[in-house]
Amino acid sequence: MQTYPAKRIEIIIEAPLLHRLTRVLDQADVPGYTVLPVRAGSGRSGPWTREGQVTKAGGMNAVVLVCAADRASGILDAAYEVVAPHIGLVSITDCEVVRPERFE
Amino acid sequence: MQTYPAKRIEIIIEAPLLHRLTRVLDQADVPGYTVLPVRAGSGRSGPWTREGQVTKAGGMNAVVLVCAADRASGILDAAYEVVAPHIGLVSITDCEVVRPERFE
Amino acid sequence: MQTYPAKRIEIIIEAPLLHRLTRVLDQADVPGYTVLPVRAGSGRSGPWTREGQVTKAGGMNAVVLVCAADRASGILDAAYEVVAPHIGLVSITDCEVVRPERFE
Amino acid sequence: MEAIIALAAANLLSPNVLFFALGFAAAMARSDLSIPEAVAKGMSIYLLMAIGFKGGAGVAENGLTFQLGLALVAGAALSAAIPLIAFFLLRAISKLSVTDAAAVAAHYGSISIVTFVAMTSMLDTAGVEFEGFMVAVAAIMEAPAILTALFLVSGAKSGGAAQSRGKMDPELMREVMLNSSIVLLIGAFAIGWITGTEGLAKIEAFIVSPFQGVLCLFLLDMGLIAGRGMRDSRKYLAPPVILFGVMMPLIGAVLGLAVGNLIGLSVGGVAILMTLCASASYIAVPAAMRVALPEANPSIYLTLSLGVTFPFNLTVGISLYLALSQLVGG
Amino acid sequence: MEAIIALAAANLLSPNVLFFALGFAAAMARSDLSIPEAVAKGMSIYLLMAIGFKGGAGVAENGLTFQLGLALVAGAALSAAIPLIAFFLLRAISKLSVTDAAAVAAHYGSISIVTFVAMTSMLDTAGVEFEGFMVAVAAIMEAPAILTALFLVSGAKSGGAAQSRGKMDPELMREVMLNSSIVLLIGAFAIGWITGTEGLAKIEAFIVSPFQGVLCLFLLDMGLIAGRGMRDSRKYLAPPVILFGVMMPLIGAVLGLAVGNLIGLSVGGVAILMTLCASASYIAVPAAMRVALPEANPSIYLTLSLGVTFPFNLTVGISLYLALSQLVGG
Amino acid sequence: MEAIIALAAANLLSPNVLFFALGFAAAMARSDLSIPEAVAKGMSIYLLMAIGFKGGAGVAENGLTFQLGLALVAGAALSAAIPLIAFFLLRAISKLSVTDAAAVAAHYGSISIVTFVAMTSMLDTAGVEFEGFMVAVAAIMEAPAILTALFLVSGAKSGGAAQSRGKMDPELMREVMLNSSIVLLIGAFAIGWITGTEGLAKIEAFIVSPFQGVLCLFLLDMGLIAGRGMRDSRKYLAPPVILFGVMMPLIGAVLGLAVGNLIGLSVGGVAILMTLCASASYIAVPAAMRVALPEANPSIYLTLSLGVTFPFNLTVGISLYLALSQLVGG
Numbered sequence A, B, C: 001m002q003t004y005p006a007k008r009i010e011i012i013i014e015a016p017l018l019h020r021l022t023r024v025l026d027q028a029d030v031p032g033y034t035v036l037p038v039r040a041g042s043g044r045s046g047p048w049t050r051e052g053q054v055t056k057a058g059g060m061n062a063v064v065l066v067c068a069a070d071r072a073s074g075i076l077d078a079a080y081e082v083v084a085p086h087i088g089l090v091s092i093t094d095c096e097v098v099r100p101e102r103f104e
Numbered sequence D, E, F: 001m002e003a004i005i006a007l008a009a010a011n012l013l014s015p016n017v018l019f020f021a022l023g024f025a026a027a028m029a030r031s032d033l034s035i036p037e038a039v040a041k042g043m044s045i046y047l048l049m050a051i052g053f054k055g056g057a058g059v060a061e062n063g064l065t066f067q068l069g070l071a072l073v074a075g076a077a078l079s080a081a082i083p084l085i086a087f088f089l090l091r092a093i094s095k096l097s098v099t100d101a102a103a104v105a106a107h108y109g110s111i112s113i114v115t116f117v118a119m120t121s122m123l124d125t126a127g128v129e130f131e132g133f134m135v136a137v138a139a140i141m142e143a144p145a146i147l148t149a150l151f152l153v154s155g156a157k158s159g160g161a162a163q164s165r166g167k168m169d170p171e172l173m174r175e176v177m178l179n180s181s182i183v184l185l186i187g188a189f190a191i192g193w194i195t196g197t198e199g200l201a202k203i204e205a206f207i208v209s210p211f212q213g214v215l216c217l218f219l220l221d222m223g224l225i226a227g228r229g230m231r232d233s234r235k236y237l238a239p240p241v242i243l244f245g246v247m248m249p250l251i252g253a254v255l256g257l258a259v260g261n262l263i264g265l266s267v268g269g270v271a272i273l274m275t276l277c278a279s280a281s282y283i284a285v286p287a288a289m290r291v292a293l294p295e296a297n298p299s300i301y302l303t304l305s306l307g308v309t310f311p312f313n314l315t316v317g318i319s320l321y322l323a324l325s326q327l328v329g330g
């Protein structure tokens, strides 16, 4: 099957900020995104886990976004502005997709 | 540690179709796959979330599958046939693995 | 936005071993990691699902870890020692990050 | 008329409706209030288990009459027939495509088990008896509507260069028949029937006493989902479609009223059959539609069923149906 | 004095405190005991729904007095004022930065609903009456403290080249006001009020009978979280900060004692107001701080609120507050 | 004999067994019925908390006898000894490897708490008293079997060029001892003991009244898991292994019968000890085996324990054990 190059952006962001991030992504008119739950983690600010938590302050979410290569930089800028002052992580991977027009 | 090139296929597919997809993957004799829950998302058909849902119609799952490079195309074809008429997404990434014989 | 190359290590490991893996990662002084829940899967030892389970013996977790390219091999060695005798999977992908100093 | 209004007013101010309204309002106002998916599913399982078991225990006590058979046949027939009416009504008054109209129609032939529960809760409050086996009728009405809808689509398509979509493959058939809500309802019904009042006594403190409270919490969640649906997807519903979402329950209810009286159900039983006919599915049918009719837009059928018809039935419909049943049968 | 000790001893050996201690000990010992997040959230929703509803039904029965208005105003004022005291105390005795001190201060102006529930459970056991509307006071005290904290930060920053952080944007305002616990408390309170004792009778078997048991299970979870926090993050708490975590509740309680008697609350009502003043938030405020003051270290405020002040209030504080209220008002 | 059959028949038609059968059948028929993991874990925590607490409250009421100590020692010894029998039986009749046989053996020395609960539920129905402290015996029997199994493997391996696998490191020891079910059982037992009947009265409406119903729902889930296991993994179980899954409970039960009467337990207590000996673990031991004996195939031990022995005990075993205990001790 013929595939076309695209970019996969993965953002890990603290739960209270998720809605702000998705709002910014919506405004940037991204082709779509998917939010995955995160169970636990560790970073500069130490370990945490979601088990038994009733507060969402300590939780994280993973946001995965596939887009055309030429859109990646703009989306990254928009996302980064939300993530930068907060706990979080952004990484970008090259990937291939089947219907490139869907990711413009 | 010595690593070998392989392919990582990531499929996001709506929940009611998951079993059909995994059946097709089983039939294609894939080396394995892993299903991750998806909490929320947005795409051409608008935003959705899993919170409070009792219906699985609106939910999605992420299926991750690592395989040898030469098997990727065949697996992709098989998976794509299930995904194509439905809401969903397929992307492929180059990756490295430690024991290549496991992914044949 | 300027980005820098890094490595994304993804480990799928059975639930009873998770704490041993994260302990080893902590000892290897990794820059951080994120644990995602896994809902179901299939491999050489057949299919499984988390639904309704009260035992954690059969469950899996996905651990994602982004690190500088020169640290990947060492971390991989450390992780692999825990994963090797058990059910699990390690894959490495090239990725790009924004603040490379965070992943040393 | 006065009695109807009194009934409706009492219903509108019941904890059930108020918790639903709370959820609806919270979602509309974009509050972050939400019930975890696992808890919502747990409550849904609890409600199905409880009403199934109670229905079965009721049959164990009162004995099974010839009417059960009649009611099952009638339920299946209604579930299969209502989508036809719904489909042609939709095609006449709205601009929905054949596929979208058929998908919506399937939802209205099938049933909403929470609306059923809300009606039984109202009957309990009003002290009106009803046949325990109605829960089996509810279970049997889940699926036939799906077949009708697929038949409608394949019929419409056979004219042109139809895709192979819209066909009921055996796999889907099995999935629909062994759908979790059908299995749980029928299973708990059978267990209630086998173990009877003795079994009921054993688990009464779990499935009877806290039932009303769990229902309130579940309706809070339904309100949140319905409100979120209306907030995000109202744009998919043209005015004629919304109108359909209110008209169709009334048409269904009238059919249920006629058939229920024909087969000699009690006043409470008729009210329940009306409710089943009037309500629209939001669990079994949407999942089946995603598989069988993927081109149909889920934002239309889910929003209509959950955001329009469910609230209508819960707030106004069920009081009306009970009043009508009392008027005709009482 | 003897009475206080008896009360404290009875409290220390209550299932509530013992289950909390079990969780705390299990977490400290690194047991893998844990409550799923969804179940913990479900219990939290249950507790909010139950106390809201019961409070509202209480108001429906006893009528609403002028005092409700007074108590709401007093609660809001206390929530806004306490962070000022907390902030200056912290800056005086500890080395926390302005931002960290302000973030901690916000938590102490706001409230912990589980501490509130533990106090009502103690009052029920002791047979002391209290005003049903105190639950509305609890709801109103959630938010004002956040505003004070942000004001403190922006004040401190205006001297230098301040970042734009620490500002309350309208979006955050809406989020805080429509926070899930506020919406649920106030919503259930209103529904309890509207449906009154009749509504309560309907769902009593759900929200009243099992309440104490659910609370025990929830406190087990709180113990697990608190213990895990202390295990992993004790290092972030310097001794003066820990001292603050025990002193501040006492200061808050004394304020609550004074104000509660001033506005003429009953002995039980005063004890509750003291508890609200003495307790520190761990749901609404931390989330708001992550948005508005991201530089503040969550390990400090969460560990202090959950690992120090919550256990102190649960084990020692609430007995003390009730005893003091009885001493002054009885 | 007649009494046994009557007991067995009553058990087979109890809601407990029927809900288990419903789950089993649904899974075999590939229904999509499933209980969310979080809800299943929540129910499991509830059951452990409830039986622990009730056991402790029972001890508080009846006083603690010398027998508790005896029973604990006997339980630990049985848990350590049974794997030896199981191991040599398996090696004799099946072709399982040393590692697989040892892993299976560990499961049969340890216990299944739900089987324990099913037995106490049967005793309650039959009006047979039993010692509250049996729940502590259950807790103590969880772990020793694991040590025996690891000893068996290291013994077998020391002959050749053994890997370093199969050793009990201190970390695993801590994990096993502080396993969530042990902590919760013992913790709730202690709290029940400390707070006594007064504490029980407080939370009775949560841990006693709905208990039977929650157990039914939990058994539905157990049925689903067992059925799914049998469907997917029956192929891993050779006929001799399946035979073992039915024989071993009987051997264990006879041992329990002898020891229980030797140490002078009541008829109900003996029946429970038999059940503990007869049942096989599916929570604590599988997790420990994954860590300590990763080469052992989980499809064998999990399917055998959950798919063969658990259903056997639930449907036939427990009636038999009670009947035998009554025969010998009554």
Ligand SMILES: Nc1ncnc2c1ncn2[C@@H]1O[C@H](COP(=O)(O)O)[C@@H](O)[C@H]1O
Pocket: A012, A040, A041, A042, A043, A044, A045, A046, A047, A048, A060, A086, A087, A088, A089, C031, C032, C033, C034, C035, C064, C065, C066, C067, C103
């Ligand atoms: N290098 C990393 N790889 C994967 N996840 C990370 C990494 N660093 C941080 N995280 C995630 O981001 C969260 C916050 O990180 P930090 O701000 O460094 O404490 C952690 O708890 C992890 O879930």
Ligand SMILES: Nc1ncnc2c1ncn2[C@@H]1O[C@H](COP(=O)(O)O)[C@@H](O)[C@H]1O
Pocket: A031, A032, A033, A034, A035, A064, A065, A066, A067, A103, B012, B040, B041, B042, B043, B044, B045, B046, B047, B048, B060, B086, B087, B088, B089
């Ligand atoms: N570009 C994308 N990147 C990541 N996830 C996507 C993307 N597009 C769609 N999705 C996911 O697929 C679902 C359905 O997409 P759609 O069919 O475009 O509505 C969305 O709700 C997302 O969860």
Ligand SMILES: Nc1ncnc2c1ncn2[C@@H]1O[C@H](COP(=O)(O)O)[C@@H](O)[C@H]1O
Pocket: B031, B032, B033, B034, B035, B064, B065, B066, B067, B103, C012, C040, C041, C042, C043, C044, C045, C046, C047, C048, C060, C086, C087, C088, C089
């Ligand atoms: N090739 C693969 N791609 C993705 N996940 C895999 C793969 N192989 C195994 N897994 C995951 O690892 C688990 C155990 O694999 P195995 O040890 O092969 O049975 C499976 O149940 C899957 O969740």
Ligand code: NA
Pocket: D082, D107, D108, D109, D110, D111, D112, D252, D276, D277, D278, D279, D280, D281
């Ligand atoms: Na209908």
Ligand code: NA
Pocket: E082, E107, E108, E109, E110, E111, E112, E252, E276, E277, E278, E279, E280, E281
């Ligand atoms: Na406070």
Ligand code: NA
Pocket: F082, F107, F108, F109, F110, F111, F112, F252, F276, F277, F278, F279, F280, F281
């Ligand atoms: Na045993």
